[in-house]
Structures are given as C-alpha cells and as structure tokens.
Amino acid sequence: MKKIFNYAMYVSLLTIALSFTACQDEIEEINTGEEPQTITANSTTADLIQRTSSNDGSCDNIVDGTSCYQINFPYTVEVNGLTLTIESEDDIEQIEDIFDSVEDDENLLDIIFPITVTAGDFSEITINGLEDLRELAAECKEGGDDDDIECIDFVYPMTLFSFNVNLEQTNTIEVTSDRELRLFFKDLDDDNLISFDFPLTLKLHDQTTITVENNQELASAIENAKDDCDEDDDDDYNDDDFDLDEINEELVECVWFVIEFKRNDIDQTPQYVNYILNFKEDGTVLTGFTGATTVEGTWTSTVGDEGAKLTMDFESNTDFNLEWDVYDLGDDKIKLYSDDSNRIVMKQFCDEDLVEETVESITETLRECAWVIKTAKNNDVQINRLLGDEFEFQVDGVVTLTNETTVTEGTWTVSTNTQGVFVVAIVMEDESAVSFEWLLTDLEDDIVKFNVEETFYELVIVKKCIDDDENDIEFIETIFDDTEWDIAYFAENNDESTTLFADVKLYLDDDGSLEVRNLNGEVFSNGSWFVYRNDFNGKLEMIISFEPGSNYLPLANDYQILEVDDMRIELKHENDTGLYDHLILERE
Numbered sequence: 001m002k003k004i005f006n007y008a009m010y011v012s013l014l015t016i017a018l019s020f021t022a023c024q025d026e027i028e029e030i031n032t033g034e035e036p037q038t039i040t041a042n043s044t045t046a047d048l049i050q051r052t053s054s055n056d057g058s059c060d061n062i063v064d065g066t067s068c069y070q071i072n073f074p075y076t077v078e079v080n081g082l083t084l085t086i087e088s089e090d091d092i093e094q095i096e097d098i099f100d101s102v103e104d105d106e107n108l109l110d111i112i113f114p115i116t117v118t119a120g121d122f123s124e125i126t127i128n129g130l131e132d133l134r135e136l137a138a139e140c141k142e143g144g145d146d147d148d149i150e151c152i153d154f155v156y157p158m159t160l161f162s163f164n165v166n167l168e169q170t171n172t173i174e175v176t177s178d179r180e181l182r183l184f185f186k187d188l189d190d191d192n193l194i195s196f197d198f199p200l201t202l203k204l205h206d207q208t209t210i211t212v213e214n215n216q217e218l219a220s221a222i223e224n225a226k227d228d229c230d231e232d233d234d235d236d237y238n239d240d241d242f243d244l245d246e247i248n249e250e251l252v253e254c255v256w257f258v259i260e261f262k263r264n265d266i267d268q269t270p271q272y273v274n275y276i277l278n279f280k281e282d283g284t285v286l287t288g289f290t291g292a293t294t295v296e297g298t299w300t301s302t303v304g305d306e307g308a309k310l311t312m313d314f315e316s317n318t319d320f321n322l323e324w325d326v327y328d329l330g331d332d333k334i335k336l337y338s339d340d341s342n343r344i345v346m347k348q349f350c351d352e353d354l355v356e357e358t359v360e361s362i363t364e365t366l367r368e369c370a371w372v373i374k375t376a377k378n379n380d381v382q383i384n385r386l387l388g389d390e391f392e393f394q395v396d397g398v399v400t401l402t403n404e405t406t407v408t409e410g411t412w413t414v415s416t417n418t419q420g421v422f423v424v425a426i427v428m429e430d431e432s433a434v435s436f437e438w439l440l441t442d443l444e445d446d447i448v449k450f451n452v453e454e455t456f457y458e459l460v461i462v463k464k465c466i467d468d469d470e471n472d473i474e475f476i477e478t479i480f481d482d483t484e485w486d487i488a489y490f491a492e493n494n495d496e497s498t499t500l501f502a503d504v505k506l507y508l509d510d511d512g513s514l515e516v517r518n519l520n521g522e523v524f525s526n527g528s529w530f531v532y533r534n535d536f537n538g539k540l541e542m543i544i545s546f547e548p549g550s551n552y553l554p555l556a557n558d559y560q561i562l563e564v565d566d567m568r569i570e571l572k573h574e575n576d577t578g579l580y581d582h583l584i585l586e587r588e
Contacts, residue, residue, distance in 0.1 A: 037198075037215050038163065042190035045219040050185050052222055053178040054120040054148035059089050062096060063109065064133060067148075068140035069117040072124070076112040080574060082562060108578070120148050121186060122179050151205045152225035153178075159197035160184065167193070205229035244303040247310070250329060251279040251301070254350035259442070263319050265341035270453045272319075273441045274421060277346065287317060289420040301326075310336060320344075357443065362422055363414045366393040369465035371448070372530050372543060374558045376433060380456035380576075383433050387556050388528050388545025391461060401431055404526045404547040410435070417453075424450060434459065446532065462532050462543070472540055476531050479566050480508040488568075489584035492554055493575060501555075506585060514544070516552050525550040531561070540564075542571055544583075557581050 039045045057070035063086070064071055074087040079098045086092060099107045114128045117136070127133050158181075162171040170192070175181045188194070199211045200218060204225055212218045256279070261272040278286040279299055288294035297314035308326035324336035324344065332348040371393070376386040389403045399412040410428030417423050422440040429435075438450035438459055446463040485508065487501040504524060507515040514527040527546035534541050540561040546552050559571035559581070571583040 038193040038195045039215055040190070041185060041188040041192040041194060045215055046185065046194065048149070048219055048222040048226075050121075050182060051147050051226075052149045052152060053154060053181040053185075055118055055122050055178065055182070056148055056150055057118070057120070058150075060086075060092055062092065062099075063111065064117070064137065066133075066137035066140045069119055069125075069136060071111075072116040072118055075115050078108075078110040078112070080108050082560075082572065122182050149222060149226045151227065151229035152222055153203045154181065155201040155203055155209065158200055161195040161197070162188065163193040163195070165191055165193075244301060244308075247301050247303070247308055247326065247329065250334070250348075251299075251310075252281050254348050256334065256346040256348050258344065259347050260343065260345035261319075262341070262343040268319070270439065270441075270451050270455070273439070273451070277320075285312060287314070287320070357422065359414045359416065359422070362424070362440065362443070363393075365443070366412075366414070366424070366448075367395060369463045371461040372464050372532075373459070374447070374462050374541075374543060375458055375460035377456065377458040378433055382576075384553055384556055385548050386433060387558065388530065388543045390464065399426060399428075401428065401434065403545070404528060406548075447534065462530070462534075464530060464532070473531050473533070476540075476542075476561075476564060476569075477510045479564075479569075480529070481510040483508055483587060485569075485585040485587050487555075487583070488586040489582065490555065491580070491582045493577065493579040493581065497554075501552075504552075514546075516546075516550075525552050527552070527556070534560075542569075544571075555583060557583075559583060 055070060056067070057064075058067040060071055061067060063077060071086075074085055076083065076085050077095070078084075079095050082098060084091065084094060086095075095109065111130070111133070113130070114126055115133075116124050116126050117133075118124055125136070127136065157174050157176045159172065159174050160181075161169055162173075164170050173180075173184060175184060196215070196218070199213050201209050201211050202218075202221055202225075203209050205228060210221055212221050256277045258272045258275040258277070259269075261268045261275075275289060276287065278294075280286070283298050283300065285297050285299045286294045287297065295314055295317050297312055297317070297320070299313075300311045302309045302311075306325075308329075309323050310326055311323045312320045314320055322338045322342060324338055324342075326334065327337050328335040334346050334348070336344040336346075371391040373386050373389045373391070376383040385403075389401050392400045392402070393412055394400070397411050397413065399410050401408045401410070408428055408431045410426060410431070412427075413425050415423050415425070417439075423437050424440060425437045427435050436452050436457060436459075439453055440448065441451055442449040448461050448463075450459040450461075451457060485506045487498065487504070487506065490496070490498050490501060504516050504518055507517055508529055512528050512530055514529050515523050516525040516527070517523050525546055527544065527550065529545075530543045532541060532543075533539070541558060542561055543558045545556045557571075557573045559573045561569065562572055563570040567588075568584070568586045571585075573581045575581065
C-alpha cells in the first residue's frame with residue numbers, strides 16, 4: 001500500500017471528506033481512479049457497514065426477550081422446573097422443545113443471575129437481576145425496527161486500511177468476523193479515512209452471494225438488501241411469521257387428528273379426540289371419525305400483519321367455524337386459537353405413520369405385556385395409591401391389577417362406540433377407580449391413554465415387557481442392583497422437606513422392588529420402581545410407588561429423569577398446579 005499520494009489524489013480525498021461533513025444522509029461520491037477508495041469513519045456508508053456487522057441478539061429472544069442483546073455462553077436457566085446449562089445456540093432449541101411438549105403453553109423460564117450480555121456493538125454488560133434485564137430490554141426497538149441489518153452479511157476475511165487527516169496510512173488490518181470489523185470501527189475517530197481491499201463478497205438472506213468492486217456498489221448492495229427479509233426480531237419463539245405456501249402445503253400433505261379441543265372456554269377434548277380433518281387442495285375439508293360418516297366444509301388461509309389465519313366453515317359442525325390464529329406449526333403439529341376461550345391442537349399423520357387399528361389389534365397389543373399405571377385420575381383428582389400398579393390383560397377376558405400387597409381381578413373387553421371410537425371396558429368390583437368404559441385417546445408403541453367421555457377421568461398406562469433391552473434402561477437397572485440410596489433432597493410442590501427422610505434410606509433392586517429401611521436396616525415400607533421411555537416426549541421417566549397406607553407415599557410419583565449416573569439420580573415431576581415435586585437420590 002503506497003503511503004505517498006500525488007496532488008490530484010490529495011484534492012480528491014479532501015473533497016470527499018468535506019462532502020461527508022456537509023451531507024451525512026447521502027451515499028458518498030467515490031473516487032474512481034486506481035488509488036484506493038476511501039470513506040470517513042462517520043459517513044453514511046460506514047454506518048451501513050457497522051449496522052451490517054452488528055451483533056444480532058435475536059437468537060436467544062426466547063430467554064431474554066430482546067433482540068438488542070445476546071446472553072454470553074454459558075449460562076443456566078430453569079425451564080418448567082428443569083435446569084439447563086446453555087452453552088451454544090443449539091442448546092437454546094432445547095428450551096423450545098420443552099415449551100412445545102407442554103400442550104397448554106403455560107411455560108415458566110427463570111434465568112440464573114448474574115449473566116453477561118453482549119450489545120450490538122459487541123460491548124459487554126453484567127446483569128445482576130431480572131429488573132436490570134427488563135430495563136435494558138425496554139430500551140430496545142423490537143419487530144425489526146432496531147439498527148442492525150440482518151438481511152445481508154459480509155463474507156470474511158477482508159482487509160482494511162485506515163488513514164489520518166494528513167492522508168497517512170495508520171493501519172492495515174485483516175478482519176475475520178463481524179466482531180472484529182465492528183470493533184475496528186469503534187476504535188476510529190470520526191474524521192479517520194478508511195479503505196477496503198476490493199473486491200468484497202457479501203451473502204444475501206437466501207444464501208446467494210454477490211461481489212462488489214467499490215464503495216458505491218457496497219453501499220448500494222446494503223441499501224437494497226437491508227429490508228429484503230424478515231429479521232424475526234420478536235420474542236415469539238414459535239415464530240408466527242409463516243409463509244402462506246408453507247401453511248397450505250403443510251395442511252394438505254396428510255390428515256390431521258384432534259388431540260385437544262376447547263370451544264367457548266369449555267373443554268370438548270373427550271368429544272373430539274382423534275377426530276380427523278383432511279384438508280384438500282381445492283379448498284374443501286373432510287371431518288369425522290375413522291370409519292364413520294364424514295362432513296364436508298371449506299377452508300381458507302391468509303398471512304398478513306396480524307399473523308397467519310385459518311378459517312373453516314361447516315354447515316352441520318359449527319364448532320370448527322371460526323377464523324383461527326395459527327400459533328404454532330411444525331414437527332407434525334399445529335396449534336390454533338381464537339382469543340383465550342377457543343383452542344385446537346392437531347397432530348399430523350401420513351400414510352406411513354398410520355396403522356389401521358382394529359378391535360383385534362388393540363386386544364393383541366394389550367395382551368402382549370404387563371402395563372404399569374402412570375396416571376389415574378377420577379374427577380381430575382390423581383389416585384396416588386394406584387400409581388405403579390400393574391395391569392395384566394389376559395386372553396380369556398380376565399384382567400388383574402397387582403400392587404405390592406394385593407391382586408385384584410376383573411374383566412375387560414375392547415369394542416367401538418357409535419362414533420367409531422375404540423372403548424376398553426374394565427370391570428373390577430374391588431377397584432372402582434378403574435372400572436369404566438375407557439375411550440382410547442392415544443396409542444403409541446409403549447404408552448396408552450384413555451379417558452371417560454365428557455368427564456375428567458383419565459388413565460395412562462405404560463408397557464412393561466421382560467425383554468426391554470434399551471441401553472439407557474439397562475444401565476439404570478445395573479446401578480439399582482441391590483443398592484442403598486440416601487434421600488439427598490425432596491420437595492413437594494416446591495416445598496422442601498428433605499429432613500423428614502434423614503433417618504431412612506431407599507434400597508432398590510434390579511427386579512423393580514424397593515424398600516424403605518431405617519439406619520439399622522429395619523424395613524419400614526415396601527414399594528416398586530419402573531423406568532421407561534415416554535413415547536410422547538422421548539424422555540426417560542421413572543415411576544416410584546409404595547404399598548397402600550405407606551407413610552412414604554409423598555415420594556411416589558411418575559418422575560422425569562433429569563440426570564443419572566452411578567452415584568446420583570435426579571428426578572422431577574410437574575404437578576397440575578404448575579409446581580414441582582423434586583427428588584434427588586445419592587449414594588457413597
């Protein structure tokens with residue numbers, strides 16, 4: 001790079017510098033000679049460059065609710081009672097996965113302070129509490145109105161040169177990232193002159209690249225592209241910024257099954273569970289239960305400033321007749337709502353996903369193995385004494401329910417009701433809490449869900465087969481091979497009561513048995529444990545149960561396994577109140 005310029009170049013540079021001072025809102029006239037082209041550090045083009053190289057803080061909006069700042073890794077959050085360490089952007093996706101696994105969308109997220117955040121200019125600020133973060137976020141312009149430009153990016157590395165007002169080169173630097181480029185500008189004085197080593201390459205939002213040969217082309221490229229995409233600078237992690245073609249293609253791809261339905265603030269899920277909607281490309285939609293008479297209606301979709309809308313219209317089934325807001329779409333699931341009193345959640349099934357269930361196939365599935373009770377509710381009240389009890393559906397229509405002390409016998413049949421929904425009828429004179437005509441609402445490989453029509457009765461059972469050989473489950477069985485565990489922590493509904501169990505230990509064996517013993521080895525209570533993979537969320541879960549009347553029933557629950565190794569296991573369960581039961585077992 002030459003350090004001495006001829007007189008003509010000096011005049012040209014001086015003219016440019018004066019023009020920058022006179023009019024900051026215009027793109028500079030560029031010297032088209034062979035010498036390097038320069039801009040001032042406070043010029044309009046320099047401003048465009050800095051905005052393009054700003055730190056985009058929108059990737060963690062689900063956590064901090066602001067696009068102007070990004071939380072520095074690593075940091076810790078509690079999501080619906082689960083503790084996560086966030087070490088990368090990939091980890092942030094775990095938060096959305098947890099939120100999406102909760103159908104009612106009432107999600108809780110707490111940041112463990114202090115944290116450090118990075119601003120758009122890559123300066124760092126320490127935040128000591130939620131109020132400090134809220135004050136910082138309140139200063140941020142959201143919805144794409146902030147200063148950063150995200151629709152075009154520089155391709156690195158690139159080389160820059162700087163000059164002082166005497167036209168002396170003061171620095172040569174190669175930058176390899178937005179951070180280095182932005183900090184380079186931060187260290188300049190307003191009247192410093194900068195030159196790029198052209199050509200430069202930039203990447204557009206559609207991943208195509210363009211090449212610019214001078215400052216004029218650079219400024220024009222950024223100006224033309226800066227509003228050419230949705231920057232997604234909002235804290236709606238589910239992203240309502242749907243494309244109309246995307247919605248339509250998703251709707252008509254396969255059939256949809258209703259898994260939750262609320263109308264006029266009344267839960268009608270029992271009435272509509274497994275109800276099918278089949279959207280057609282011609283704007284018609286067929287609804288009904290499998291094997292039953294279908295009803296035809298129409299559907300339309302729109303995308304505008306208020307988000308995505310799906311409108312359905314039927315003459316005979318008016319419960320679906322609304323302009324529904326599309327809240328979430330993806331992972332074979334769609335969530336629709338209209339104000340707080342109307343809501344539909346549907347799951348998509350394609351031909352390869354659908355298994356033609358029959359009375360015979362369901363009967364055979366239930367006969368294959370024992371089934372452990374995960375959830376049993378009567379009138380929306382959990383029946384804790386049934387947790388962990390085992391059903392055995394036998395060939396001759398006999399069903400048994402077994403716990404640590406009792407075997408109860410009854411009968412069972414599988415049929416369909418008038419709407420074509422499968423019904424499993426259980427009759428047990430000595431156990432009225434399970435003696436109902438249970439509607440089959442969901443059937444996965446290892447979990448079956450039932451409810452009683454138009455009531456708050458629910459039954460969820462988990463398959464328990466002798467030949468279950470999943471590696472994670474086998475590992476847990478090996479560490480529970482006649483081992484002694486301390487109750488290191490226990491909280492019920494977030495209320496800690498660990499000291500109540502300081503004088504006892506849990507003894508677990510790999511056959512699924514459990515004993516509560518005092519420090520002298522005396523057995524106070526018997527119980528059982530069972531580990532399985534929840535097919536609905538893919539998580540490992542553990543059921544702990546005790547004999548009826550046990551003083552240790554508060555420990556009984558169907559827990560999610562948060563962490564497990566040879567010496568420690570951490571378990572949590574979310575209650576209907578939104579509070580948590582938390583159990584940690586440790587051994588020496």
